[in-house]
Amino acid sequence: MSKIVISNATPIISLCSVHHEHILKELFNHIVIPEAVEDELRVLERPGSDFSDNSWVEVEAVKNEDLVHLLMKDLDRGESETIALAKQRKADIVIIDEIAGYQIAKHFELPVVRTLSVMKTAKERGIIKKIAPLLSEMVQKGRWYSTDVIEKFLKIVGE
Numbered sequence: 611m612s613k614i615v616i617s618n619a620t621p622i623i624s625l626c627s628v629h630h631e632h633i634l635k636e637l638f639n640h641i642v643i644p645e646a647v648e649d650e651l652r653v654l655e656r657p658g659s660d661f662s663d664n665s666w667v668e669v670e671a672v673k674n675e676d677l678v679h680l681l682m683k684d685l686d687r688g689e690s691e692t693i694a695l696a697k698q699r700k701a702d703i704v705i706i707d708e709i710a711g712y713q714i715a716k717h718f719e720l721p722v723v724r725t726l727s728v729m730k731t732a733k734e735r736g737i738i739k740k741i742a743p744l745l746s747e748m749v750q751k752g753r754w755y756s757t758d759v760i761e762k763f764l765k766i767v768g769e
Contacts (some may be wrong), residue, residue, distance in 0.1 A: 611646070612639050612640055613638060613702035614642065614699050614700065614701045614704060615634075615638040615640065615641050615642065615702065615704075615706070616642050616643070616644070616692055616695050616704050616705070616708070617641050617642075617647070617704075617706075618688055618689055618692040618704075618705060618708075618711060619647045619651055620707040620708060621705045621725040621728065622634075622643070622651060622658045622661050623656065623657055623658040623725035623753075624725050624748050624753050625656035627657040627747070627748060627751040627752070630742050631664075632726070632737075633729070635666050636639065636664065636732070636735075636737045637728065637731060639666060640667075640668065641667050642668045642669075642670055642695065642699065642702040643662065643667065643668070643669055643670075644659075644670060644671070644688070644695040645669060645670070645672070645691065645696070646687040646688045646692075646694060647688045647691065648669045650695070652698065655753075657753075658685065658721045670699070672694045673698055674694050674697070677690075677697070680688045684714065685708075685711050685717060689706060689711035689714075691698060692704065692711070692768035693706075693711065693718060693720065696715065696718075696720050699719065701720065702721060703722075703723060704720045704721060704722045705722070705723055706724070707724050707725050712724065726745075726755075726759075729764070730763075730767050740769060741763075741764065741769055742764055742769045746759060
């Protein structure tokens with residue numbers, strides 16, 4: 611049985627910006643995104659805008675609008691729907707990068723990870739050889755990580 615993996619937009623945009631969205635397919639086989647994330651990706655017309663066209667990506671509506679509205683007091687709609695959908699589907703993995711979204715997902719006891727963790731796992735499984743060049747390219751294309759986070763992370767992955 612495959613794992614249920616729900617992703618917010620930022621991890622998708624980050625990996626698509628460096629043409630490595632295949633990492634998600636190779637690690638998880640199937641990704642589910644809420645409608646708000648699909649809308650966010652399509653509207654942006656930048657890397658990731660056609661992500662849901664992949665056969666291994668499923669777009670699903672969130673049923674608990676009350677939870678979405680409650681979460682939107684602290685998060686944007688995409689993050690709110692990602693968390694609500696993760697609860698709805700009893701997700702095995704939730705991918706959210708933003709600090710507030712990550713912390714709220716943790717509060718809901720969801721199994722949440724970030725893009726850097728996904729990249730680390732991809733390296734460990736031999737899907738990618740090096741993270742540093744991809745991370746550098748992501749930053750050049752607008753993804754922000756503090757220098758401290760980058761240095762600590764690269765040390766952890768042995769680069």
